[in-house]
Amino acid sequence: MSEPLSQHYHEILKGLGEDPAREGLRDTPKRAAKAMQYLCRGYQQSLEEIVNGALFESDNDEMVIVRDIELYSLCEHHLLPFIGKAHVAYIPTGKVLGLSKVARIVDMYARRLQIQENLTKQIADAVQQVTHAAGVAVVIEAKHMCMMMRGVEKQNSVMSSSVMLGAFRDSYNTRHEFLQLIGRNS
Ligand SMILES: [Zn+2]
Numbered sequence: 001m002s003e004p005l006s007q008h009y010h011e012i013l014k015g016l017g018e019d020p021a022r023e024g025l026r027d028t029p030k031r032a033a034k035a036m037q038y039l040c041r042g043y044q045q046s047l048e049e050i051v052n053g054a055l056f057e058s059d060n061d062e063m064v065i066v067r068d069i070e071l072y073s074l075c076e077h078h079l080l081p082f083i084g085k086a087h088v089a090y091i092p093t094g095k096v097l098g099l100s101k102v103a104r105i106v107d108m109y110a111r112r113l114q115i116q117e118n119l120t121k122q123i124a125d126a127v128q129q130v131t132h133a134a135g136v137a138v139v140i141e142a143k144h145m146c147m148m149m150r151g152v153e154k155q156n157s158v159m160s161s162s163v164m165l166g167a168f169r170d171s172y173n174t175r176h177e178f179l180q181l182i183g184r185n186s
Contacts, residue, residue, distance in 0.1 A: 005033035039074055042111030050108050051130050054098030061134070063174070065089040066102045067182055075146050076113035084142025084158070086110075087182040088123065090133035091167050091174070097131055105130075116142055116161045124163040135167030137178045 009029035013020040020029065069086040086106045090097075109122045124138040139162040148155055167174045 005036060006030045009033055039072075040112060042108045045108045045111075047105070047108070047126050047130065050104050051097070051101055054101050055095045055130065056098065057094065058092055058096040059094070060092055060096060063089050063091050063178065063181075064096060065178065065181055066099075069103045069106045071106060071110050071140065071142060073110040073112075073114045073116075073119060073142075075144060076115055078146040078150075079113070080145040080149065082114075082116060082142045082144040082146075082159075084140060086120075086123065087137075087139045088127060089137045089168070089178050089181075090127050090131055091135045093132055093134050095131055097127070102127065116140055116144075116159055120161045120163045124165055128165055133166065135169070135171075135174060136163075136165040137168040137175070138163050139179075139182060139184070 006029040009032045010020050013025060013028065018025060020026075066088045067085075069088065071084050071086045073082050074080065075082050088102050088106065105126050106123055109119055109126070120138050120140050123140075124136045127133065127138070128136045139160065141158050141160050143156075143158055147157060147159075164175060168178060169175070
């Protein structure tokens with residue numbers, strides 16, 4: 001690694017016209033670096049490690065749905081947060097994923113620099129890859145600080161993105177059932 005992240009935050013403070021030596025800012029570079037590393041910890045994680053064998057035999061072939069997964073990510077264009085909820089569903093074909101694992105998969109990809117569309121796709125592909133499901137659906141609804149705090153300042157706009165794979169793409173009824181269950185009209 002080159003210079004530690006904290007050194008760069010020191011430069012950022014100067015670039016903003018601040019005095020990094022003043023009392024309130026003395027430990028800020030170190031704290032900011034630590035916070036940023038935490039917010040980007042998804043880079044240190046892998047799908048294998050997250051799932052860690054928590055796949056269970058099941059003859060359930062009904063839709064499994066995990067709603068309202070809290071989501072915190074950083075947009076790769078401005079390094080500002082986007083915050084919202086993810087809804088994930090899949091149709092098992094013999095294997096189901098441990099309950100907490102879906103949320104952990106969402107978190108692993110969210111804790112990287114992202115755009116919402118790619119994040120949605122990566123989550124769907126990961127669930128598909130791990131479960132070999134007959135279909136996977138992911139919907140993310142999020143508010144972007146880069147829209148709310150700067151530029152157009154559209155305080156209440158929520159961005160919505162979705163990826164439908166397999167049965168969710170092919171079958172109107174399956175897609176419709178999922179969208180109903182997450183409280184959206186299709
Ligand atoms: Zn942005």
